[in-house]
Amino acid sequence: MTERSLPRAVRQAMPVAREVAVEVAKQHGVCIRPIPLKRLDVHTGRWEVVDVPCGATLDAKCPPCAKRNRQLRMAQCREGWHLDQEPAITPDGPTDEQRWLVEFRADLQARRDQAAALGEDTTDWDAAIEGVDAEINQAGMRGSVLGRTAPKRTRSTRRRQDAPNLPKRTMTATTLGRTFESSDGKVYRPSLFVTLTLPSYGKVRDGVPVDPETYDYARAARDALHFSKLVDRFVQNLRRVAGYDVQYFATVEPQKRLAPHLHMAIRGTLPRAEVKQIAAATYHQVWWPKTDMVLFDGAHLPVWEDGTGYLDPATGEVLPTWDEALDQLDTDQDAEPLHVIRFGDQIDVKGVLAGTPDADQCIRYLSKYLTKSLGDTLDTDNPAQRHHAARMVEALRFEPCSPACPNWLRYGIQPKHAKPGMTPGRCRSKAHKPDHLGYAGRRVLVSRKWSNKTLAEHKQDRRTWVLEALGQPDEPTDPHRYIWKPVPAGDANVPPLAMRLLRSVAERQRWRTHMAQLQAQADGQDLSATDLGRAA
Incomplete structure (x- = not known):
């Protein structure tokens, strides 16, 4: 019996073959959105289409x-948390490309000065020069050749009167923290697991404000926007206070009330009361x-004029630029910060x-929500929480998220690097999107001397382990052997997605069968084909 001969209701209830292929790929750990790339082997002159995992x-x-x-x-978290040897990072x-770029940058600077x-x-x-500086960063160099080229704005470093003072220890050149020896001679190297949250904006129950009208959405929105800066201050x-170069692995995760909070693994230990004192004094x-x-809303919005910038539509007056607005703020002796964020x-x-x-x-808890967006904590079946999320998104709509945010036009200021087409309430930054709820920073925060390895090196460790398990040599690949190019949309040489997924699934099954055979040989077992299939 063919599919066409079945009743329509029966056909509609049947799963789509492509969707089944996607589900099978998920079960076998195969990327379901592979990116096809054309690869030229310069040794053989052969072109082939290779599926690269999307890396989502x-x-x-x-x-x-x-x-x-x-x-x-x-x-990465496990390897760096309790290191007992000082990490040695050698740049x-x-x-040759980096040297050439720096020399070219020097020549441009000399011509510009002339x-x-x-x-x-x-x-x-x-x-x-700005374009070459961007190429220098893309070429794998950190920082700028000339350092800071614009004068830095300085403000008083005096601590706020409403914030407690912090103790200070003499810095020592270490990242390991202290060790403790027990009576039986055993040495312990404890570390810390710290969780920091934002303050209350109103009483909540099951993640929903008890009284949405009194809930401080404006403060919640600003706290979410500037949460990453508060974390930097805490570090x-x-x-x-610790007196040594504290290393950390932290993740930013959503609370049920839709506010970000921080879990942090810290190498070394401090008294608990001291850590709480540091958090209370951080702002x-x-x-x-x-x-x-x-100043500008609805149909009454600033207009763009080439060569001048944004103008007041009624008077034709040029709006102050971002730097001019900050200059005015610097000269005001009675100025107060726009916002102060605390834990x-x-x-x-x-x-x-x-x-x-x-x-x-703790490691599992640190990574628990890494595969979820901040908005994924929303219970779509709960009308009260949907309303709560909508109120939060609306509070973020006209809140400036950065100096370059178009929302500054609403308050009579040209955004930094202003350009035509900017409209208040339509900022493209992910901070304003429902999936991020104000937090646009990184979800994983790792200090430079955490595990003495980059994330790429951790990936290479996993690759080496798999190749060794399969009995394959882990030989370095010649970086100049292959030339990669994107595949144009609609290329006839690219098979349908379902076929590409099934090929990847079959390859993954072969790997697992081979690994099961090797493991059985190591254990002295004689597995049948059926047993190997189950193991794979």
């Missing part, structure tokens, strides 16, 4: 890739222009020893 970090996009990323982060030497000395316009030279204060001030007065009272500090069940549990 969220389950909503690709569960297999998200799971691999989570496992990789767990391995790579410069390549033009400036002659009173000529340097706009074109500045644009060329600075932590190192200052971040946002020195931005005021947004308490709406809440709920601070959890836990001591953890290496190799214990507690350590494994």
Whole structure:
């Protein structure tokens, strides 16, 4: 009996073959959104189409890739948490391309300075230098060749009167923290697991405000936008008080009330009361222009004029630029920060020893929500929580998320690097999107000396382990052997997605069967074909 001969209702209830292929790929850990790339082998002259995993970090996009990323982060956290030897990070030497770029940058700078000395316009030279600086960063160099080229705005570093003072220890050149010796001579190297949350914006029950009308959505929105800066301040204060170069692995996760909070694995230990004191004394001030007065809204919006910028549509007056607005703020002796963000009272500090069940549990907890977006905590079946999320998104709609946010036009200020087409309430930053709920920073925060390895090196470790298990040599690949090119849309040489997924599934099954055979041989077992199939 063919499909066409079946009743329509029966046909509609049948699963789609392509969707079944996708589900099978998920079960076998195969990327369901592979990116086809054309690869030319310069040794043989042969072109072939290769599927590259999409590398997504969220389950909503690709569960297999998200799971691999989570496992990789767990391995990174585990390897760096309780190091007993000082990590030695030696920067790579410069390549020929990097040397050439720096020399070219020096030549451009000399020509620009010469033009400036002659009173000529340097706009074109500045644009060329900016482009070369971008290439320098893309070439794998950190920082700028000349360092900071624009003067840094400085403000008083005096601590706020409403924030407690912090103790300070003499810094020592180590990242390991202290060790403790028991009476039987055993040495322990404890570390910390810290959870930090934002303050309350109103009473909540099951993640929903008891009274949405009194819930402080404006403060919740600003706290989410600037949460990453508060975390940076906490790390600075932590190192200052600890007296050594504290290393950390942290993840930002959503609370049920839709606010971000932080889980942090810290190498080394401090007294719990001291960590809580540091969190209570940590704050971040946002020195931005005021947004308490709406000047342009609805149909009355600033207009763009080439060569001038945004103008008041009624008077034709040029709106102050971002730098001019900050200059005015600097000269105001009575100026107050736009926003001050602090941590809440709920601070959890836990001591953890290496190799214990507690350590494994904390690592799993750290990575628990890495495959979920901040908006994934929303219960779509709960009308109250949907309304709560909608109120939060609306509070973020006109809140400036950065100096370049178009929302500054609403308050009579040209955004930094203003360009035509900017409209308040239509910022493209992910901070304004429902999936992010104000937090646009990184979900995983790792200090440079955490595991003495980059994420790429951790990936290579996993690759080496798999190749060794399969009995394959892990030989370095000649970086100049292959030339990669994107595949144009509709290329006839690219098979349908379902066929590509099934090929990847078959290859994954062969790998697993081979590994099962090797494991059986190592254990002295004689597995049948059926047993091997089950193991795979």
